[in-house]
Amino acid sequence: MTPDPALRTAVSCTIITKNEADRIERCLESVRGLVSEIIVVDSGSTDETLAICRAFGATCFHRDWEGYGQQKRFAESKASHDWILNLDADEWLTQATRAELSRLLTAPIPQAIHGFEFKITQVYPGDERPRPFADYHNYIRLYDRTRCRFPDSAVFDEIKLPGAHKGRIKAPIFHQSIRSIAHLVEKNIAYYKLQTGEIKKKSPLTLVRIGFEPLSVFFKYYFMKMHVTGGVYGFIVAITIAMLRTYRLAILYFPKERTR
Structure with missing residues (x-):
């Protein structure tokens, strides 16, 4: 991966996958130019997921499935950089989010900030944008792994930070969590x-x-x-x-x- 040379902070993007060939490319394309590497941790895809990821330049690892937290912690351990952008395969950055992240990463990140929270907004299957007043959740997705990490839990895969150490990205991440x-x-x-x-x-x-x-x-x-x-x-x-x-x-x- 070749990031924009103007970026001051090197970022690794981590993604966990299993049979995501129908939607992983949109996720990968959305981080192009913003991250220095993409780490994919796959738990046994039988479709073209890994071929698509490797063709895009991602570094892929296999790990048998134990749970969400365990997979994401393994991905953290394989990253080359401490600042990590974690995305699910069914998520993608909007153009507004890309622009906001680009502005953030071209300047030094304040020492007090350990991670940044995003508004993860739901998109229905087949749609390109959320419905009016779509539901959303706020999650830390860009973070310094030396200061916080995903928990070692099969289901509770949410990074927690106190307000004083948490930044905010105003533009959303789109999330198409279901196919049907x-x-x-x-x-x-x-x-x-x-x-x-x-x-x-x-x-x-x-x-x-x-x-x-x-x-x-x-x-x-x-x-x-x-x-x-x-x-x-x-x-x-x-x-x-x-x-x-x-x-x-x-x-x-x-x-x-x-x-x-």
Whole structure:
């Protein structure tokens, strides 16, 4: 990778993958010229993911899947530079985000800042931009690995920093987390099974929550997270997530379901 020579801070981009051939190229292209290297940690792709990454100039490693945090920490350890930009294969930098990062990296980063938070905004399958008032999460994605790292957790893969050590990138990262409703179901069931491996204790209220979960989660996603602006597709997404969250409680309450 050849970054813009005007950049003062060298950055390694880390990405974890498995069968991402249909969307990894958009992610790779979005960091072109901003990073000095791309580190890809793959957990067993059987499609063209690795061929695409290598053709782009990425350095690829294989690591059997243990969990999100473990994969990302391994990627950190393979990076040549301490400042790391972590992206998922289904994410990409917008042009506004690229411009903001370029301005940031052409000047020295203040010593007090250990990482930068981004607004990760959801994009529906087949769309190029988020729907109006799309839901989002704020995550640290550009950080100094000598000062903070991803946790050693299968599911809790979020870097935490106090406000005094955290910067902010105003422009968003776009995130197309699902390919279809079927993929939404498959992805969440796999995640919940990982999650229940770390959350061993069930609450006495779990069974009570199962009764209320569908309606409360639907209301949260359809109205509060604004899937109402997504039309019929948004309605289907919200009701599917409500059923999936109920399923999560069920496998907490009935542990034998976790291994099925």
